[in-house]
Amino acid sequence: xxxxxxxxxxxxPPEPAHGLHLLREMMRIRRFEERCVELYSDMRIRGFLHLGxxxxxxxxxxxxGLDDGDAVVATYREHGHALARGMTMRSAMAELxxxxxxxSRGRGGSMHLFDKATRFFGGNAIVGGGLPLAxxxxxxxxxxxxxxxxxxxxxxxxxxxxxxxxxxxxxxxxHLPVLFCCENNLYAMGTALDRSESExxxxxxxxxxxxxxxxxxxxxxxxxxxAARTATEAVRGGGPHFLELRTYxxxxxxxxxxxxxxxxxxxxxxxxxxxxxxxxxxxxxAGSLGEGELEQIExxxxxxxxxxxxxxxxxxxxxxxxxxxxxxTERPVPGAVP
Amino acid sequence: xxTVTYREALRMALADALRRDERVFLMGEDVGQYGxxxxxxxxxxxxxxxxxxxxxxxxxxxxxxxxIGAALGGMRPIVEIMTVNFSLLALDQIVNNAATxxxxxxxxxxxxxxxxxxxGAGRQLGAQHSHSLEGWYTHIPGIRVLAPATxxxxxxxxxxxxxxxxxxxxxxxxxxYNIEGELADDDGPVDLDSxxxxxxxxxxxxxxxxxxxxxxxxxADALAAEGVSAEVVDLRSLRxxxxxxxxxxVVHTHRAVVVDxxxxxxxxxxxxxxxxxxxxxxDLDAPVGRVxxxxxxxxxxxHLEDEATxxxxxVVVAVHALGA
Numbered sequence: 001x002x003x004x005x006x007x008x009x010x011x012x013p014p015e016p017a018h019g020l021h022l023l024r025e026m027m028r029i030r031r032f033e034e035r036c037v038e039l040y041s042d043m044r045i046r047g048f049l050h051l052g053x054x055x056x057x058x059x060x061x062x063x064x065g066l067d068d069g070d071a072v073v074a075t076y077r078e079h080g081h082a083l084a085r086g087m088t089m090r091s092a093m094a095e096l097x098x099x100x101x102x103x104s105r106g107r108g109g110s111m112h113l114f115d116k117a118t119r120f121f122g123g124n125a126i127v128g129g130g131l132p133l134a135x136x137x138x139x140x141x142x143x144x145x146x147x148x149x150x151x152x153x154x155x156x157x158x159x160x161x162x163x164x165x166x167x168x169x170x171x172x173x174x175h176l177p178v179l180f181c182c183e184n185n186l187y188a189m190g191t192a193l194d195r196s197e198s199e200x201x202x203x204x205x206x207x208x209x210x211x212x213x214x215x216x217x218x219x220x221x222x223x224x225x226x227a228a229r230t231a232t233e234a235v236r237g238g239g240p241h242f243l244e245l246r247t248y249x250x251x252x253x254x255x256x257x258x259x260x261x262x263x264x265x266x267x268x269x270x271x272x273x274x275x276x277x278x279x280x281x282x283x284x285x286a287g288s289l290g291e292g293e294l295e296q297i298e299x300x301x302x303x304x305x306x307x308x309x310x311x312x313x314x315x316x317x318x319x320x321x322x323x324x325x326x327x328x329t330e331r332p333v334p335g336a337v338p
Numbered sequence: 339x340x341t342v343t344y345r346e347a348l349r350m351a352l353a354d355a356l357r358r359d360e361r362v363f364l365m366g367e368d369v370g371q372y373g374x375x376x377x378x379x380x381x382x383x384x385x386x387x388x389x390x391x392x393x394x395x396x397x398x399x400x401x402x403x404x405x406i407g408a409a410l411g412g413m414r415p416i417v418e419i420m421t422v423n424f425s426l427l428a429l430d431q432i433v434n435n436a437a438t439x440x441x442x443x444x445x446x447x448x449x450x451x452x453x454x455x456x457x458g459a460g461r462q463l464g465a466q467h468s469h470s471l472e473g474w475y476t477h478i479p480g481i482r483v484l485a486p487a488t489x490x491x492x493x494x495x496x497x498x499x500x501x502x503x504x505x506x507x508x509x510x511x512x513x514x515y516n517i518e519g520e521l522a523d524d525d526g527p528v529d530l531d532s533x534x535x536x537x538x539x540x541x542x543x544x545x546x547x548x549x550x551x552x553x554x555x556x557x558a559d560a561l562a563a564e565g566v567s568a569e570v571v572d573l574r575s576l577r578x579x580x581x582x583x584x585x586x587x588v589v590h591t592h593r594a595v596v597v598d599x600x601x602x603x604x605x606x607x608x609x610x611x612x613x614x615x616x617x618x619x620x621d622l623d624a625p626v627g628r629v630x631x632x633x634x635x636x637x638x639x640x641h642l643e644d645e646a647t648x649x650x651x652x653v654v655v656a657v658h659a660l661g662a
Contacts, residue, residue, distance in 0.1 A: 071411070105444030114443035121410060121447065126434045132400050133435065136407020136415075143363065143389065143413060163430075166400025173395070326445040327479045329503035 014222055016288035022064070022221050023279050023289075024297055026056040029080040030276060031301045032089060035309065036079070036096065036110075040255050044313070045096045048125075049110045050077040054219075054250035057275035058183050059084040061224025062151055062243075065232035069119070071141075071150040073134040076111035076125035077249075081153055086118045089308035099315030106318055107326070127188075128161030130154060131180075135167050138176035138240075149235045151179045157188025159202055168209040171240040179228070179235045180206065180242040183218065189253045190261040206242035218247030219273040222282075248273075339522055345515040347492035348378045352416065355500055356386050359414055362500060363390040365401055366418030366454075375420045376456060376515050402428035402453065406436050406505075409451040414500050419455040422471045422509065436505040437480035448503045452496065457485075458549045458599055459647050460513035465635035468643075470599040472509045472548070473606035476577040482506045483576040484530065487551035489519035491574060494528035502530070509576075511549030533580035535587060539569030542662045543587040545610050546597040547573040550648060554597045557653035566662050576606060581613050588618045593660045595627035597653055602630035624660035629653050 014022060033053050039045045052059070059080040066072070066085075074081040082092055087103060095102025096110050104114050104123070112123040121137065124130035134152035141148040158164050159182065171178045182202055186193050193200050206213035212234065216227040224245060231241040248270035252259040283289040342350070355362045364379060364386075370393040373380035383391040394401040398419060405417040419425045425432065432453065439447045459468040476483050482502060486492045492510070499506040536551065537558050546554040551572050558568040571587050573579065588594045594614050598607035611626040632646040 103444070104442060104446070107444045108442050112442045114446050116443075116446040122439075122443070124435075126430055129403070129430055129434055132403020132431060133407035133410065135400070136404035136409070137411040138407075139404055140408040140411025140413045143408070144361075144411075163399050163403065166395070166397035167403075169395060170397065170400050170404060326441045328482075329440060329448045330445070331503075 016283075016286070019279070019283045019286070019288050020297070022060055022225070023276070023283060024301070025060040025084055026221060026276050026279070027297060028089070028301050028304065029056045029059065029083050031305050032083060032092070032308070033079055035305050039096070039309070045110065046098070047109050047111070048076070049255045050253065051251045052077045052080045052249060054270065054274065055183060055185060055247045056080050057221035057224050058181065058218045058245045058247055059153070061221045062153075062179070062181050062228040064225045065229040066149060066151060069146065069148045071119040071121060071134070071137045071148065072153070073121045073130040073137070073150065074123060074153045075127070075130065075155060076123065077155070078113055078123050078153070079110070082113045082115065082120055082123075085115070085120050087113065087115045087120060089304055090311040091115070093308040093312040094315045097312040097315060098317070099312055100318040101311070101315040128154065128158040128163035131158065131163050131167035132170075134178050135170050135176060138171065138178045139174065142176055147237055149177050149179055149232055151181060153181045153183060155188065156182060156184040156186065156193050156202060157191075157196075158182070159205060160188065160196055168206055168211055172209045172211050175239040177235045177238065178240040179231055180211070180240060181228075182242065182244045183247055184244050185247050185249045187253070187262070190257070192261070203242060203244045211240050211242045213242035213244065215244040215246055218245035219275045219278065221275055221279055250274075339520050341518055342489060342521050343515065344489055344492045344517050345376065345378055347489045347521060348496075348510060349380065349382070351493050351496035352379060352382060353385065355416070355496055356382065356390060358497070359500070361412065361414040362416065363392060363413065364416045364418065365392040365394055365405060367394055367396055367420055369393060369418050374418070376512065378510075378515070379418070398424055398427035399431055403431040403435065405451050405453070406431055406439075406449055409449045410439070410447055414450055416452045416454060416496070416500070419453060421467050421512075422455050422457040423466050423469055425453075425455050425471070432475070432481070432505070432507070433478055437478045440504065441480060449505050450500070450503050452499045452506045452508060454508045454510060456512045457509045458511040458513055459631070459636050459643055460549070462638055462640055462643060463636075464638045468636035470631065472507070472576060473598070473600040475507050476606055476609070480504065481577065482530065483509070485509045485511070485548035485574065485576055487511070487514070487548050487572050487574070489517070489521050490525055491528055493521055493525055495530065498527045498530050509548060513549050528574070530575055531578070531580065533571055533573045533575065533583040535569060535583070536572045537568070537570040539567040540591055541567045542569070542593040542595060542657050542660065543584070543591045544568050544570045544595050544597055544653065545573065545584055546570065547576060548599065550597045550599050553648055553650055554653060556650045557657070560650060560654050561657060566657065568657065579610070579613065581617065584610065584614065585617045588614055589621045592621055592623040593657075593662050594622070595629060595653065595656045595660065597629045597648055599631055599647060601633050602628060603633065605630060627656040627660055629656045
């Protein structure tokens, strides 16, 4: 079994411009979500709001290896994935505020961001439910002779679902181009991994389906990017690969969660591994981050988030007359075959 | 004109769809080498190959979800589930994904998938292979539910179902696979939006679908012998319901009995009854009657299974109870 577990080449220091790009992408997501907290308190965002603060390196790192034609399937903790994939901040924020200008017309909210333009297939809020979709998207690409990759994100909790195992088996059996990205933040909502899994080495589970699998430091964006690029190259035109991205969410599961199940010292320990300061330090040491450059990036991101919030605030509510639109596809002539 | 079975008509529809559109493929348990658990897809593997007639592991949620994903990715999958009872293992994918993705995405992602499965009792298969759960699926906005009750519908429903940009569930009644009938050579697609009057009558309307159509038609024969003229409406589409055809018949006959192989409580028959009461109350001469399956898990023993499921005599008795 161990021979199916490959080891990616070690991450080398990023070229300066690319390093700054990675930093900016992670900081955009961080700032976006920090402002979401304020908007939630201000009742402008409602429903369940799951933040990925601390986990930004996973989404940003994996997206670097994807092409425009590739597909992404994500979970309900997907703001970072949508933004890193290229959804505009305006579109995402308007969706969170329930406005018709949002990516899903305000029908989805925080848990259901969708974007056809970037082949972003949600925003799936049934744990494990997105994995079969990713298998099918990859099957469609394969049957149509398209050399695309489908990146499928899910958490450690999904590993306990039958759909995880069914999807691993199908993707491996049919040799489909799926990059499975398990963001292992150690907790399925409030249940620690070692309280719910008899085997906590998740890469080993994937490897048991003959899917090449390895674990990656999910707090190091360069390590994630290096592993994801290696895996994506192998997946493209090949079969599935699995990355266990070992990460941590600094905040509670959702805005409703009092976070009674985690030790404060554990959270603090992981905060010391925050991927953003970690990259800032690396870039500074390498001389890639000039004097005042970090502050400049912060100002630009603040302006982008301000603009997104202003856009969402100024957005419109979908007319109630449209409530039943898109239950089924709209056709110009009833009964006509498209 | 040729004589074919319901099974052969379904197979002709599958072969036709696979020939017409390269995006179409069939996927499910034992659809390929085995030839289909009810032999519907027998021979298709040889003509279309293992990519397009694709055997799957016993992973209902996995392969139904993969079908939904493939539909999102530009294919036109036909997914076969052995029986409606097994479809419960894929309920998450059907209800939480197929039915919701278009709405949840604000109209961006439609799911053009057809999911076929066997339903119904009558073959002594017991409580895990015989239930009529199609009524459950009719509760769900975002999916179309079809029940071909005739050779023509078995042949003609699949292609328009594949042309529908949204998910379609197609329920084949297991007791119908061996029935034979005439099929016109130029038999065309079926209008999926409409119910159809299978027999004209003036004293009572029997509203039914799927495997119960034959029971209702036989009951109409028996009633005719007594001088009672029964009209038989075959719903064909269980969701959306063609309420107009039902109401127009009831307005004309003034009495209605719903014949549904599902259980009575919380059923499709309840929905049909409610619509008749809502829209034709003042045209009724009697309360709406219902003939449904007894509220028991389906028993194996033949005499008990017959007792549990609607029979011709039950329909006749129900019609008499309305004073017809």
